[in-house]
Amino acid sequence: MADLEKFRSETRAWLEQNCPPEMRKPMTSDGDTFWGGRNAKFSSEPQRVWFERMRDKGWTVPHWPKEYGGGGLDGEEAKILRQEMAAIGARQPLTSFGISMLGPALLKYGTEAQKKEHLPKITAGLIRWCQGYSEPNAGSDLASLQTRAESDGDDFIINGQKIWTSYANYADWIFCLVRTDPVAKKHDGISFILFDMTSKGVSTKPILLISGYSPFCETFFDNVRVPQSHVVGTINRGWDVAKYLLQHERAMISGMGERGVGRPLGQIAADSIGADAQGRLDDAVLRSQIASFEVDEAALAAAAERAVDLAKAGQAHPAFSSAMKYYGTELNKRRYEILMSAGGIDALEWESERSRGGARPRAWLRTKANSIEGGTSEVMLGIVAKRILDLPGA
Amino acid sequence: MALILNEEQSMLRDSARGLISDKAPVSHLRQLRDSKDETGFSRELWNTFAEMGFSGLLVSEQFGGSGLGAVEAGIVMEEIGRTLMPSPFLATSVLAASALSRGGSEAQKSQHLPRIADGSLLAALAVDEGAKHRPLQTRMQAIRSGNGFKLNGDKALVVDGHTAGLLIVAARTAGSAGEKNGVTLFLVDPKAKGIARERTIMVDSHNAARIVFDSVEVNADSVLGEVDQGYPLLESVLNVGRGAVASEMVGLSEEVFGRTVAYLKERKQFGKPIGEFQALQHRAAQLYIDIEITRAAVLKALQALDADLANAGSAVAVAKARAGTTATLAVQEGVQMHGGMGMTDQFDIGFFMKRARVCQELFGDSNFHADQLARAKGY
Structure with a gap:
C-alpha cells in the first residue's frame, strides 16, 4: 500500500511537470487524436511533446512489458496512472488499433519473434494498424468470410475484399482474417495474418458516410504475397485469435x-x-x-x-x-x-x-x-x- | 479500492446467504402473511441474527458490535432481498444504529447501541409525512415547552414502527417546509402519552406503521444531535439507508432474474424451450446487463459511504435511482416471462414484484434521485 501511495505521488508530480496545459483540455476534433504511423503528423507542438515524453516513459501503453516498449506497470499501478491522468484531464498521448486490438492478441497468441517485431513499433507510434475483418457478405455472420489465402511455397497468395476497414487509407499494416481452408466448417478454415499495406496488390477506397466523413474503407487484395510466418497462432485456428481480439475491441468501443x-x-x-x-x-x-x-x-x-x-x-x-x-x-x-x-x-x-x-x-x-x-x-x-x-x- | 468484495466480505456474504436461504426462504414470508402474524417477522430469527453478529454490524466494538460499514450492511441486505425476508435489520441495525452512532451523545450511545447489538432493542426512523419521500418538506412541529419540546404531527411509512421500542423522529424546531435549517431529530419512547400507532398492512406483506403525535412531550435530553441542525445528520442516515435498500433491490432483481432464466429453459411451447426464442433471449440479456451495471453502481455507492459519508450523496443517488429502475424492470419481465403462472399467488414471483414497488418508494424513488443528481450538477 505504501509503495502504491509513493507511486501515486510520483506519478502525480511527473504528470504535473510533463503534461502540457494544452493536452489537458477536452478534445474537440479528430485532429486532436494522435494515431502514429509512418506518415503521422502532429497537429500541434504540445501534442508532439506530450507524445514523446509519454513514449520515453513507456506510458503510451503503460501495462505492456518493458521489453516491448510498455511501462511494465501492474494492474494497480496502471489504474493509478489512469486516475491521475483523468484527474488533470490529460489526453491519451497515442491512440491506435495496435494498442487496443492487435497488441493483446499478439501478447497471447504471437511468437516471440512476432512480439519483438511488432509491439515496440506500436508503443513507439511508428506503425499504424488497421483491421481486416468484415466483408461485403460477412458482417454479423463474420465467420462466413471469403477472402482466400492460397499456399504458394513459404507464402500465401491473398485475394478478396474487406469492407468497413477503419482508416485503411492511413494504415501501414493490417491484421486480417483470411480463409486458408475452403472445405472445412466455416469457423475451422480461418487464419489470422499480418501484412504490410504497401504490399503489391493492396488498394483502398474510402466510403463516404452519412456524417460526411470517410473513416471506413473498402480494401481490395489482388494476388497479395505474404510469408506464412506472418500468421498469428495456428493456421486454420485464426477464429480463436479473432474472437479474443474482438473482446478487446468491444471493451474499447464500450x-x-x-x-x-x-x-x-x-x-x-x-x-x-x-x-x-x-x-x-x-x-x-x-x-x-x-x-x-x-x-x-x-x-x-x-x-x-x-x-x-x-x-x-x-x-x-x-x-x-x-x-x-x-x-x-x-x-x-x-x-x-x-x-x-x-x-x-x-x-x-x-x-x-x-x-x-x-x-x-x-x-x-x-x-x-x-x-x-x-x-x-x-x-x-x-x-x-x-x-x-x-x-x-x- | 477495488470495486469487488474482499475476502472477509465474501465470507460475510456466504454466511448471510447460508442462514437466510436456510431459515427464511420466500415461504417464510408467505407463512407470516397467511398466519396474519402480529409482528410480521420472526423474533427467533432476529435472535439468531444477533448471535451471528448481524444486528450489531454497524455498532462500534466499544458498544458490543462489529464496527463494520455500509458495504457489509449492503451485503446482508442483498441476501435479505433474495428471499424477501421481513427483518428489523434495515430499521434497527442500519438506520437507527447509524443515527445513534453518528449523532448520539455518549449517554445516548451507551444506553441504546449495546441493546441494538444484542438484538433486544428494535428501533424505527420516522421521516415521511406525505405520499412521497420529501425529507426537506418535514412539517411536523416540535415546539419548545418547559425543559423540552412538544411534538405534533403525522408520520407515514415508518418501517417497523409498530414493533419498535424506540422511535427516531424528524421534526421542525424552526424554519418552514423546504428549509434545511430547523430540522431536529428526537429519540422518542413509542409508549409516550399522545402517540397513536397504526400498523399498516402493506402490499408487500412487510412491516410499517402510521404514527400520530398529539402533543407528545419529550425532554431536552431526547434531542439526537443538535437542535435545528439535524438535517445533515438525517441526510447521512438516509443515505446509508438508501444504499442498503439499493442493495436489497440488487438481491431481489438477481433472484427474480435467476428464477426467470431457469423458467425460460424449462418451459416448453411450440415444441421447444421458450428460451430459444430470440425475442425473449434479447430481453433476458438486456436485463442481465442492467443488473450487472446496477450492481457496480450500488457497490460504488456503498464504498463511497464508507470512505466519505458527507460526499457520497451523488453516488447514492445514482445507486438508488438505478436500483429502482432495474428492480422494476426485473419484476415486470419476471411476471411477463412466467406467463399466466406469474400472475398466480401460488408462484413466488408476485412477492418480488410487490416488494420492489415498496423498495422503490423507500427513501426516494428513481425520479427523486435522478432529480437530486440533476440539482447536484447544477441544472
Missing part, C-alpha cells in the same frame, strides 16, 4: 464517448435552452431525460471500473465485454440524441465556422455506427444469451 469529462450535459443544454427561476433547465422533459442518462452513465462508469477489477481478480466472464459493448454504445447514442435536442436549431448547421464545420451533427451521426461496428447490439445480446446465460439454441 469506452467510446467522453464519459464524465467536461461540463455536465444538463449545463450544456442550459447554455442554449436557458434555465428557469430556480436554475432548472427550461425544458422539464429534456431535463428528466438528461438526469436519467447521467444516472446510467455514472453506473456504466462504475461497471467499467468493476470489470477491470474483476478481470484482475480472475473473476471476469470472458464474454462480459459484449455486455459492456452493448450498453456503452447504446448509451453513447442516447448522449448524442440529447445533445442534438439540447442544441436545437444551432445543432443543425453543417458547414459554418460557428458550428465548427457541423461538429455536433456529424458526431451525432457517427455514433449511429457504434452499435453496428465491432458486432451489432443484436449480436452482443445473442452472445450474452448464449455464453453467459446459457440459453438454449442461441
Whole structure:
C-alpha cells in the first residue's frame, strides 16, 4: 500500500511537470487524436511533446512489458496512472488499433519473434494498424468470410475484399482474417495474418458516410504475397485469435464517448435552452431525460471500473465485454440524441465556422455506427444469451 | 479500492446467504402473511441474527458490535432481498444504529447501541409525512415547552414502527417546509402519552406503521444531535439507508432474474424451450446487463459511504435511482416471462414484484434521485 501511495505521488508530480496545459483540455476534433504511423503528423507542438515524453516513459501503453516498449506497470499501478491522468484531464498521448486490438492478441497468441517485431513499433507510434475483418457478405455472420489465402511455397497468395476497414487509407499494416481452408466448417478454415499495406496488390477506397466523413474503407487484395510466418497462432485456428481480439475491441468501443469529462450535459443544454427561476433547465422533459442518462452513465462508469477489477481478480466472464459493448454504445447514442435536442436549431448547421464545420451533427451521426461496428447490439445480446446465460439454441 | 468484495466480505456474504436461504426462504414470508402474524417477522430469527453478529454490524466494538460499514450492511441486505425476508435489520441495525452512532451523545450511545447489538432493542426512523419521500418538506412541529419540546404531527411509512421500542423522529424546531435549517431529530419512547400507532398492512406483506403525535412531550435530553441542525445528520442516515435498500433491490432483481432464466429453459411451447426464442433471449440479456451495471453502481455507492459519508450523496443517488429502475424492470419481465403462472399467488414471483414497488418508494424513488443528481450538477 505504501509503495502504491509513493507511486501515486510520483506519478502525480511527473504528470504535473510533463503534461502540457494544452493536452489537458477536452478534445474537440479528430485532429486532436494522435494515431502514429509512418506518415503521422502532429497537429500541434504540445501534442508532439506530450507524445514523446509519454513514449520515453513507456506510458503510451503503460501495462505492456518493458521489453516491448510498455511501462511494465501492474494492474494497480496502471489504474493509478489512469486516475491521475483523468484527474488533470490529460489526453491519451497515442491512440491506435495496435494498442487496443492487435497488441493483446499478439501478447497471447504471437511468437516471440512476432512480439519483438511488432509491439515496440506500436508503443513507439511508428506503425499504424488497421483491421481486416468484415466483408461485403460477412458482417454479423463474420465467420462466413471469403477472402482466400492460397499456399504458394513459404507464402500465401491473398485475394478478396474487406469492407468497413477503419482508416485503411492511413494504415501501414493490417491484421486480417483470411480463409486458408475452403472445405472445412466455416469457423475451422480461418487464419489470422499480418501484412504490410504497401504490399503489391493492396488498394483502398474510402466510403463516404452519412456524417460526411470517410473513416471506413473498402480494401481490395489482388494476388497479395505474404510469408506464412506472418500468421498469428495456428493456421486454420485464426477464429480463436479473432474472437479474443474482438473482446478487446468491444471493451474499447464500450469506452467510446467522453464519459464524465467536461461540463455536465444538463449545463450544456442550459447554455442554449436557458434555465428557469430556480436554475432548472427550461425544458422539464429534456431535463428528466438528461438526469436519467447521467444516472446510467455514472453506473456504466462504475461497471467499467468493476470489470477491470474483476478481470484482475480472475473473476471476469470472458464474454462480459459484449455486455459492456452493448450498453456503452447504446448509451453513447442516447448522449448524442440529447445533445442534438439540447442544441436545437444551432445543432443543425453543417458547414459554418460557428458550428465548427457541423461538429455536433456529424458526431451525432457517427455514433449511429457504434452499435453496428465491432458486432451489432443484436449480436452482443445473442452472445450474452448464449455464453453467459446459457440459453438454449442461441 | 477495488470495486469487488474482499475476502472477509465474501465470507460475510456466504454466511448471510447460508442462514437466510436456510431459515427464511420466500415461504417464510408467505407463512407470516397467511398466519396474519402480529409482528410480521420472526423474533427467533432476529435472535439468531444477533448471535451471528448481524444486528450489531454497524455498532462500534466499544458498544458490543462489529464496527463494520455500509458495504457489509449492503451485503446482508442483498441476501435479505433474495428471499424477501421481513427483518428489523434495515430499521434497527442500519438506520437507527447509524443515527445513534453518528449523532448520539455518549449517554445516548451507551444506553441504546449495546441493546441494538444484542438484538433486544428494535428501533424505527420516522421521516415521511406525505405520499412521497420529501425529507426537506418535514412539517411536523416540535415546539419548545418547559425543559423540552412538544411534538405534533403525522408520520407515514415508518418501517417497523409498530414493533419498535424506540422511535427516531424528524421534526421542525424552526424554519418552514423546504428549509434545511430547523430540522431536529428526537429519540422518542413509542409508549409516550399522545402517540397513536397504526400498523399498516402493506402490499408487500412487510412491516410499517402510521404514527400520530398529539402533543407528545419529550425532554431536552431526547434531542439526537443538535437542535435545528439535524438535517445533515438525517441526510447521512438516509443515505446509508438508501444504499442498503439499493442493495436489497440488487438481491431481489438477481433472484427474480435467476428464477426467470431457469423458467425460460424449462418451459416448453411450440415444441421447444421458450428460451430459444430470440425475442425473449434479447430481453433476458438486456436485463442481465442492467443488473450487472446496477450492481457496480450500488457497490460504488456503498464504498463511497464508507470512505466519505458527507460526499457520497451523488453516488447514492445514482445507486438508488438505478436500483429502482432495474428492480422494476426485473419484476415486470419476471411476471411477463412466467406467463399466466406469474400472475398466480401460488408462484413466488408476485412477492418480488410487490416488494420492489415498496423498495422503490423507500427513501426516494428513481425520479427523486435522478432529480437530486440533476440539482447536484447544477441544472
